[in-house]
Amino acid sequence: MTAKKVPYIVPVGPIHPALKEPVHIELTVSGEEVISADFTPGQTHRGIEWMGLSRNPVQIVHLTDRICGICGVTHSLAFARAVEQIADITVPERADYVRTIIAEFERIQSHLLWAGVAAHELGFDTLFYLAWRVREGAMDAIELISGNRVNYDIIQIGGVRRDITEDQFEPIRRCLANYKDLFGKLKMLFLEDAVINSRCKGAGRLSFEKAMAYSTVGPTARASGCTADLRADYPYAAYGDLNVKPVLPTVYSNDINGDTYDRIVVRIFEIAQSIEIIEECLANMPVGRILWEEKVAGILAACKKAKGEAVGLHEAPRGECLHYVAMDLAEIPIAWKVKASSYSNLHVWPLILKGAQLADIPIIVASIDPCLSCTDRVVVTDAAAGRTKIFTKEELTRLSYEKTRRLMQ
Amino acid sequence: MAKLPMFREILGQSVKKPVTNLFPTIRMPKSITRFFRSVTEGKAEIVPPVATPPVFRGKIVYDRTACNGCGLCLKVCPTHAIEQVAYPPMTVTVTDEKGNVTEKLKTEKRIRIYIASCVFCGQCSDICTKGAVAMGNEFLLATEDRFAEEQIAE
Ligand code: SF4
Ligand code: SF4
Numbered sequence: 001m002t003a004k005k006v007p008y009i010v011p012v013g014p015i016h017p018a019l020k021e022p023v024h025i026e027l028t029v030s031g032e033e034v035i036s037a038d039f040t041p042g043q044t045h046r047g048i049e050w051m052g053l054s055r056n057p058v059q060i061v062h063l064t065d066r067i068c069g070i071c072g073v074t075h076s077l078a079f080a081r082a083v084e085q086i087a088d089i090t091v092p093e094r095a096d097y098v099r100t101i102i103a104e105f106e107r108i109q110s111h112l113l114w115a116g117v118a119a120h121e122l123g124f125d126t127l128f129y130l131a132w133r134v135r136e137g138a139m140d141a142i143e144l145i146s147g148n149r150v151n152y153d154i155i156q157i158g159g160v161r162r163d164i165t166e167d168q169f170e171p172i173r174r175c176l177a178n179y180k181d182l183f184g185k186l187k188m189l190f191l192e193d194a195v196i197n198s199r200c201k202g203a204g205r206l207s208f209e210k211a212m213a214y215s216t217v218g219p220t221a222r223a224s225g226c227t228a229d230l231r232a233d234y235p236y237a238a239y240g241d242l243n244v245k246p247v248l249p250t251v252y253s254n255d256i257n258g259d260t261y262d263r264i265v266v267r268i269f270e271i272a273q274s275i276e277i278i279e280e281c282l283a284n285m286p287v288g289r290i291l292w293e294e295k296v297a298g299i300l301a302a303c304k305k306a307k308g309e310a311v312g313l314h315e316a317p318r319g320e321c322l323h324y325v326a327m328d329l330a331e332i333p334i335a336w337k338v339k340a341s342s343y344s345n346l347h348v349w350p351l352i353l354k355g356a357q358l359a360d361i362p363i364i365v366a367s368i369d370p371c372l373s374c375t376d377r378v379v380v381t382d383a384a385a386g387r388t389k390i391f392t393k394e395e396l397t398r399l400s401y402e403k404t405r406r407l408m409q
Numbered sequence: 410m411a412k413l414p415m416f417r418e419i420l421g422q423s424v425k426k427p428v429t430n431l432f433p434t435i436r437m438p439k440s441i442t443r444f445f446r447s448v449t450e451g452k453a454e455i456v457p458p459v460a461t462p463p464v465f466r467g468k469i470v471y472d473r474t475a476c477n478g479c480g481l482c483l484k485v486c487p488t489h490a491i492e493q494v495a496y497p498p499m500t501v502t503v504t505d506e507k508g509n510v511t512e513k514l515k516t517e518k519r520i521r522i523y524i525a526s527c528v529f530c531g532q533c534s535d536i537c538t539k540g541a542v543a544m545g546n547e548f549l550l551a552t553e554d555r556f557a558e559e560q561i562a563e
Contacts, residue, residue, distance in 0.1 A: 055487065056484070058484075058485050058532070059485060059486065059487040059532075060487065061487075062487040062528065062530040062532060063487045063488075065528075065530070066528060124415075126415055126418075126419055127415060130418065133428060136428075143462050143465075144462055146464070147462060147464035147465050147466050147531070147544075148465065148466055148529070151528065151529070151530070153466070153529075153530045153531060153532075161531075161535065162464065185418075188414050189414050189415055189418065192412050192414055193412065193413060193414060193415065194412045194413055195413070296481075296484075296485055296532075296535075296536050300484075
């Protein structure tokens, strides 16, 4: 029985199809408990920034749409904002509103997608299907406005490419009304459920101090009590006209624990907030142009005259997304750097995984929303005996399911 | 008893119609290849996919006769999916003022679009002044050969 006393090293990753940013996590476990965790980011380098350095901003803006499959507008908005600052382009007001509406629909669908994934990690597949079915409403609205469900391609440097026409207001309002009706149900199903309560309360706790020290962003930070929200802190697009307040777990309960449960609370209530924002935007939609310059040649000419550097920020569903662009009197930028929101949040994994149980890894890892359900293949190496056991994703998920079952009894 | 609000939901759903569009068939056929063969033979029918929205961006439809080869679309294509081709190369006889007859290879510029590289952003159809490229409705484009005939629009 000596072999059991040796801490096991569990490498997770680096490639997992559900991950937007493949990482490699290494866990040292003793029995069921995680003693320490470490991770290595940067496992998949697609070279998209390098590709950008041989393309002009009008081309890059649609490359950025492909950085992430869920954040279809996040990256292009952040990139466009950076270029607009350098080239001194003023975005028409109406375009700002369209951008805001799309960005908030994106938040709704992303949070619902996450909620579904979280339910799946707990073995609660009925809720997973329900969340994804509800998500279709936002997808349909996005499809109606932009033409496609996933890659919206709606941002252009200096505005948006598609307007929201009068006849689209009605279906969008209907979609929002539908979400308002459903919100009570979603809240009940996610926050009152006994299984979710027992599995998520206290799991993956991140204190306020640590959340600040690790510079977490988005719902992960807000669940720990940080009032960081770019929409409120540095208003852009139409957010300056709206009164956006960061959603903290206190909207539902009295105290802030910074655990997985609080992250669910924040995301669920942000859906309600997004519905309100879209409604307000629709009501106050200014009239006018949607592009600073109709002709692409005009946009490119402005880029050619631009010199300088800028940072474009956007509050993505997962937190702050940052694009740094530098241009030097040429169509093609001389530097482009992307920092997606998940990157900031990944750093807390070692912290929140420490002390967790093996069966809790999927939900804790997913709780910061990298949509990672542990991994395809996990190798457990018994360093002392030199033996190797391979855990498949199914086995690990099964462990998680079994824990849920144990709790139900 | 712990609170399990999902139970009521499940009971309610069990009597509802599924919201999913059962594409391409309602039930899994015994053999998919045989099923599709009978579809081509007209013996079976597939459940049609959900209709695409009016502004949908699908496979590019290129009209060679309308295009003048200006190359504007090349400039905005994010994936370099479009290439300019000399099309069609043909020999023309040119007679100058002195009456000398010479043969010249005359080319006209057109474009070729590699659908496999295209990300369906629709910038090319937005910028084209001749209306030579449009975003179509087709979206079932999976293939093993990216240079297959239907994967190249020219
Ligand atoms: S498709 Fe249109 S933009 Fe492209 S080369 Fe032809 S005419 Fe020019
Ligand atoms: S739709 Fe395709 S071919 Fe046209 S610009 Fe976009 S990527 Fe290029």
